[in-house]
Amino acid sequence: MNQHTEPEVTRRHAGDTESSRASRGWWDRNADDYQREHGGFLGDDRFVWGPEGLDEEEAGLLGPAEGLAGRRVLEVGAGAAQCSRWLASRGARPVALDISRRQLRHALRIAEGSPASPAFPLVQADAGALPFAAGSFDLACSAYGALPFVADPVRVLREVHRVLRPGGRWVFSVTHPIRWAFPDEPGPEGLTVAASYFDRTPYVEQDERGRAVYVEHHRTLGDRVRDVVASGFRLVDLVEPEWPEWNRREWGGWSPLRGRLIPGTAIFVCERG
Numbered sequence: 457m458n459q460h461t462e463p464e465v466t467r468r469h470a471g472d473t474e475s476s477r478a479s480r481g482w483w484d485r486n487a488d489d490y491q492r493e494h495g496g497f498l499g500d501d502r503f504v505w506g507p508e509g510l511d512e513e514e515a516g517l518l519g520p521a522e523g524l525a526g527r528r529v530l531e532v533g534a535g536a537a538q539c540s541r542w543l544a545s546r547g548a549r550p551v552a553l554d555i556s557r558r559q560l561r562h563a564l565r566i567a568e569g570s571p572a573s574p575a576f577p578l579v580q581a582d583a584g585a586l587p588f589a590a591g592s593f594d595l596a597c598s599a600y601g602a603l604p605f606v607a608d609p610v611r612v613l614r615e616v617h618r619v620l621r622p623g624g625r626w627v628f629s630v631t632h633p634i635r636w637a638f639p640d641e642p643g644p645e646g647l648t649v650a651a652s653y654f655d656r657t658p659y660v661e662q663d664e665r666g667r668a669v670y671v672e673h674h675r676t677l678g679d680r681v682r683d684v685v686a687s688g689f690r691l692v693d694l695v696e697p698e699w700p701e702w703n704r705r706e707w708g709g710w711s712p713l714r715g716r717l718i719p720g721t722a723i724f725v726c727e728r729g
């Protein structure tokens with residue numbers, strides 16, 4: 457694509473392969489800007505569940521931090537692997553997986569800047585085809601990784617189910633489904649319903665040849681619950697973090713103004729049967 461051509465924004469079908477290819481390209485091209493803009497808020501070794509700033513240290517959704525030592529944890533769509541770094545600092549044995557080489561390059565950059573902290577594997581792969589043996593992990597987690605961007609979330613959830621040991625916990629956060637109905641704007645214009653919450657047609661940015669360069673997929677809250685159950689998990693909790701007083705920072709369409717009125721993040725806490 458000509459770098460100076462703005463992609464066209466549309467709503468249309470986008471399948472698995474096209475969505476994965478778009479995500480890989482978009483995150484490779486935008487990883488540097490993303491880490492520059494959000495890296496400070498995410499911290500090099502914090503585990504942040506979303507733009508509200510709720511972190512795992514406080515939330516304990518994977519279980520008490522004291523219980524993490526020695527646990528094998530898969531982070532799906534890890535980006536620069538900040539969450540895995542926090543897990544490693546608690547004695548866990550994380551593996552950070554992402555489709556984007558450039559995002560993982562930032563994980564290496566952070567690791568090179570703090571050689572004393574524990575090392576862990578970085579794996580470049582698609583969340584829909586996890587390159588691990590069945591039952592190889594005790595826990596799995598994802599903070600906005602992969603799931604908002606894939607056409608077939610059940611495929612990802614089944615893969616996570618396969619690589620977790622029985623009884624293992626799987627916690628993932630995504631954009632709260634209600635946000636789909638509102639313009640993705642941090643100000644008052646983002647408070648008026650502009651689209652149907654029930655319209656699952658993907659949001660697509662495409663180049664001049666009609667190839668998707670960015671895709672987001674919508675699932676309603678009910679769809680997400682059904683996806684979790686259909687993949688063999690038990691839903692233990694659904695956390696909707698409230699916007700805290702201390703957080704004055706906007707992140708795209710997430711802002712204190714909207715965060716005080718409507719949820720921005722949904723965190724699904726699941727257990728493998």
Ligand SMILES: C[S@@+](CC[C@H](N)C(=O)[O-])C[C@H]1O[C@@H](n2cnc3c(N)ncnc32)[C@H](O)[C@@H]1O
Nearest residue numbers: 479483533534535555556582583599600601602
């Ligand atoms: C919003 S970032 C989340 C990463 C990190 N938790 C953070 O907050 O920065 C989404 C990540 O999901 C990754 N991703 C998107 N589609 C993926 C797929 N199909 N398989 C694996 N990773 C994927 C992207 O490359 C990106 O690093």
